Amino acid sequence: MPLSLTAEQTDLAASVSDFAERFAGILETRKQLENYGDGGRPSYWAELVDNGLHALHIAEERGGQGGGVMDTAVVIEEFGRRLVPGPYVSTVLASAALAGADACKASAQGLDLFAGGALGSLLLRPASFVATATKDGWFLQGSAPVASLLSAEYLVVGFRADEVTRFALIDVRSPGVSRLPARCSDLTRDAGVLELAGVVIDSEAVLEGLSETYVETLQAALLAVEAAGIMRWAVEASTDYAKLREQFGAPVGSFQAIKHKCANLLIAAELAVAAAWSALVALEQDEDQQRLAVGSAIEAAIVPSVEAVTEAVTIFGGIGFTWEHDAHLYWRRAMTLAAQVASLEGHLVSAGKTAVELERHIDIELPDEDPTFRARIGQLLDQAASLSNEHDGGRWYSRGSQRSFLAGHGLAAPHWPAPYGLGASPAQQVVISQEYSRRRLTQPSSVIGEWALPTILAYGTQEIKDKFALPTLLGELIWCQLFSEPGAGSDLAGLATRATKVEGGWEVTGQKVWTSGAHEADWGICLARTDAEVPKHKGLSYFLVDMRTAGVEIRPLKQSTGESEFNEVFLDSVFVPDAYLLGEPGQGWRITATTLQNERTQISSGVSVGTEDALRTLIRQARFTGSESEAFASLGRIGAMSSAIGALNLRETLRQVNGMLPGAGSSLAKVAHARLAREAASHVLRLAGPGALFADAPGDAVTGQLAVPQVLIGGGTVEIQLNVIAERILGLPRG
Numbered sequence: 001m002p003l004s005l006t007a008e009q010t011d012l013a014a015s016v017s018d019f020a021e022r023f024a025g026i027l028e029t030r031k032q033l034e035n036y037g038d039g040g041r042p043s044y045w046a047e048l049v050d051n052g053l054h055a056l057h058i059a060e061e062r063g064g065q066g067g068g069v070m071d072t073a074v075v076i077e078e079f080g081r082r083l084v085p086g087p088y089v090s091t092v093l094a095s096a097a098l099a100g101a102d103a104c105k106a107s108a109q110g111l112d113l114f115a116g117g118a119l120g121s122l123l124l125r126p127a128s129f130v131a132t133a134t135k136d137g138w139f140l141q142g143s144a145p146v147a148s149l150l151s152a153e154y155l156v157v158g159f160r161a162d163e164v165t166r167f168a169l170i171d172v173r174s175p176g177v178s179r180l181p182a183r184c185s186d187l188t189r190d191a192g193v194l195e196l197a198g199v200v201i202d203s204e205a206v207l208e209g210l211s212e213t214y215v216e217t218l219q220a221a222l223l224a225v226e227a228a229g230i231m232r233w234a235v236e237a238s239t240d241y242a243k244l245r246e247q248f249g250a251p252v253g254s255f256q257a258i259k260h261k262c263a264n265l266l267i268a269a270e271l272a273v274a275a276a277w278s279a280l281v282a283l284e285q286d287e288d289q290q291r292l293a294v295g296s297a298i299e300a301a302i303v304p305s306v307e308a309v310t311e312a313v314t315i316f317g318g319i320g321f322t323w324e325h326d327a328h329l330y331w332r333r334a335m336t337l338a339a340q341v342a343s344l345e346g347h348l349v350s351a352g353k354t355a356v357e358l359e360r361h362i363d364i365e366l367p368d369e370d371p372t373f374r375a376r377i378g379q380l381l382d383q384a385a386s387l388s389n390e391h392d393g394g395r396w397y398s399r400g401s402q403r404s405f406l407a408g409h410g411l412a413a414p415h416w417p418a419p420y421g422l423g424a425s426p427a428q429q430v431v432i433s434q435e436y437s438r439r440r441l442t443q444p445s446s447v448i449g450e451w452a453l454p455t456i457l458a459y460g461t462q463e464i465k466d467k468f469a470l471p472t473l474l475g476e477l478i479w480c481q482l483f484s485e486p487g488a489g490s491d492l493a494g495l496a497t498r499a500t501k502v503e504g505g506w507e508v509t510g511q512k513v514w515t516s517g518a519h520e521a522d523w524g525i526c527l528a529r530t531d532a533e534v535p536k537h538k539g540l541s542y543f544l545v546d547m548r549t550a551g552v553e554i555r556p557l558k559q560s561t562g563e564s565e566f567n568e569v570f571l572d573s574v575f576v577p578d579a580y581l582l583g584e585p586g587q588g589w590r591i592t593a594t595t596l597q598n599e600r601t602q603i604s605s606g607v608s609v610g611t612e613d614a615l616r617t618l619i620r621q622a623r624f625t626g627s628e629s630e631a632f633a634s635l636g637r638i639g640a641m642s643s644a645i646g647a648l649n650l651r652e653t654l655r656q657v658n659g660m661l662p663g664a665g666s667s668l669a670k671v672a673h674a675r676l677a678r679e680a681a682s683h684v685l686r687l688a689g690p691g692a693l694f695a696d697a698p699g700d701a702v703t704g705q706l707a708v709p710q711v712l713i714g715g716g717t718v719e720i721q722l723n724v725i726a727e728r729i730l731g732l733p734r735g
Contacts, residue, residue, distance in 0.1 A: 001273070020082035024044050054092065056072045064111070080233075082233075083329055090120065094120035096218055119151050123144060123156070150192050177199055180192055220297040221280045223297075224298070226333075230309065234308045262726055271648060272644075278293050291350055292351055296644050298347050298348075309334050349633050355636060356619050360639070364657075369427070377435045389402045414428070448480055453469060456582065482569060484514045485512055508571050511569070512568070512571070513568050518554050527541075527588050528588075538586055540592070544580040554569055609669075614704055615683060618687055624687040645676065667724070671721050674711045684701045
């Protein structure tokens with residue numbers, strides 16, 4: 001999905017797309033490549049200024065539109081997708097840096113100039129610059145490569161003096177400023193080498209209150225947004241081609257290998273936009289959060305954009321490798337984005353150092369929030385905090401006074417309808433989750449009951465609802481899911497367990513496998529075939545099975561880790577009364593969709609999905625091999641991707657809060673999380689070094705590696721999920 005999360009942003013993106021199509025089409029861009037390479041002013045610039053697209057983030061009193069950087073980012077994403085040429089991104093980077101400074105003469109002067117349509121560029125502190133103090137300021141010397149230097153009229157340049165990084169506004173016509181032209185890798189833009197030979201920087205040219213970390217975050221965020229736009233193009237263009245191009249008498253998009261390529265491109269693009277959005281949010285947060293966000297923006301958006309276009313070219317085939325195809329133009333631009341945030345390893349190390357003690361967090365501000373609702377929830381949770389559970393089994397299995405209080409007031413599952421929950425809207429669920437977090441209270445969960453009970457409430461009789469709802473909320477009933485079978489794992493509709501109608505009920509016979517928690521469960525939700533004469537999806541029915549019934553045999557499966565979390569369940573002529581058939585016979589597949597799709601809108605200030613926890617422990621305990629930089633870089637890499645996945649999930653929630661239809665984010669995040677868990681386990685094993693020789697390896701390196709298949713296979717293999725993403729989300733044909 002695009003960066004836009006509100007109706008206003010969506011409308012802005014649509015108008016920007018129209019602008020790009022009218023004034024900066026790719027055919028016209030190709031005709032003007034030489035002009036852009038020489039730093040010529042874009043032909044569309046006057047129209048762009050008339051529309052105010054260059055000054056969305058500049059205050060009205062300085063001649064701008066009075067919006068924020070997020071609005072400008074919406075433009076950048078669409079311009080990236082459309083490959084709009086010229087120095088727009090460099091210019092708004094410079095003016096946004098000015099807008100982030102405290103009120104001073106330099107910022108006022110610069111914002112007035114940029115609001116009037118001036119072109120510019122931003123240069124973070126190059127190591128080659130030397131600043132020498134003078135009576136009234138500094139002499140600045142050095143050279144550095146700069147994007148959009150030839151077209152720029154004003155520069156925002158960072159330099160270090162007296163162990164402090166400062167930023168100054170420099171007119172390119174100032175004495176001592178030289179610009180050496182060089183052919184830019186991005187043929188739709190210019191670049192050059194800036195040479196400063198004793199340029200005078202007086203105190204009035206210095207931007208006040210502008211931190212280096214803020215500017216780094218700003219640059220990473222906006223370049224990541226452009227990378228996300230490029231990756232959206234890669235997804236759309238390659239998927240459209242895969243639907244049309246035929247080989248061996250069929251569209252190439254029907255081949256599983258191509259499906260997986262396209263699905264992987266979509267996942268990468270969605271992570272990119274989530275990481276970019278997270279970095280934009282971080283501009284309003286402290287510097288530690290900004291460092292974490294920078295690492296994620298670079299690692300999950302800017303760096304992967306090059307590989308995304310590379311992968312798109314492999315889908316296009318030979319045609320994508322030609323000069324006439326647009327792919328190489330997008331490819332070149334992606335390469336220049338990564339060049340502007342070097343050193344990449346240094347950013348990961350910085351993020352890793354911060355991540356040892358901190359996680360990425362985002363506090364959500366809700367539009368039109370009802371303060372009385374928040375106050376009421378806060379009061380109830382204050383009362384709950386004074387209680388304790390007599391049986392402490394963690395979030396899933398605790399029972400007692402506190403949980404009973406929460407369940408009685410609809411706060412154990414607030415998304416459920418009354419009287420079991422509060423029927424809380426997505427926005428109200430956010431409020432409730434935030435209030436739980438503020439009190440460090442753990443919101444109870446019924447595990448599989450989280451999926452089973454909404455299905456029962458939707459399809460069960462009142463008697464069935466009364467029997468199961470409250471006991472489940474109180475933690476008195478534990479559920480398991482009897483779906484997977486030895487011959488029907490990912491292909492759930494191919495299951496063989498059968499249910500035969502008998503007097504007063506049904507007789508169920510079959511075998512289930514990989515059943516989590518069956519050895520502890522009181523009840524199970526079970527799919528069984530009641531009609532073998534119809535297509536397999538239509539012959540299934542949905543039952544509630546008492547796990548203590550005669551004929552139910554549970555055999556724990558010992559995993560490679562040595563633990564037994566999963567089970568085989570044998571159903572030998574198990575009697576299930578008619579009352580425990582949900583819906584009508586043959587409705588099982590439709591009812592199952594309710595179970596699989598039911599998710600509460602969970603949100604807290606924490607964004608990361610937890611895959612970096614073992615690495616964090618390894619570093620804290622100083623039990624890793626190799627250098628600190630290697631360890632920090634590993635944590636930085638995994639933490640960056642973890643927070644990107646978390647941000648993707650968070651954006652899905654915000655879409656619902658803002659009244660938009662749910663997107664595909666949760667499905668994509670599931671695949672991304674599985675892969676990241678695998679990668680994280682490999683990092684831990686590598687850093688454990690000789691320690692992995694022993695069973696109690698540091699960071700649980702051995703058991704962590706052995707547990708990876710649970711994530712890669714559980715709930716449907718990654719490969720099956722990629723097929724689903726390709727066919728149901730991207731619309732590629734079945735093979």
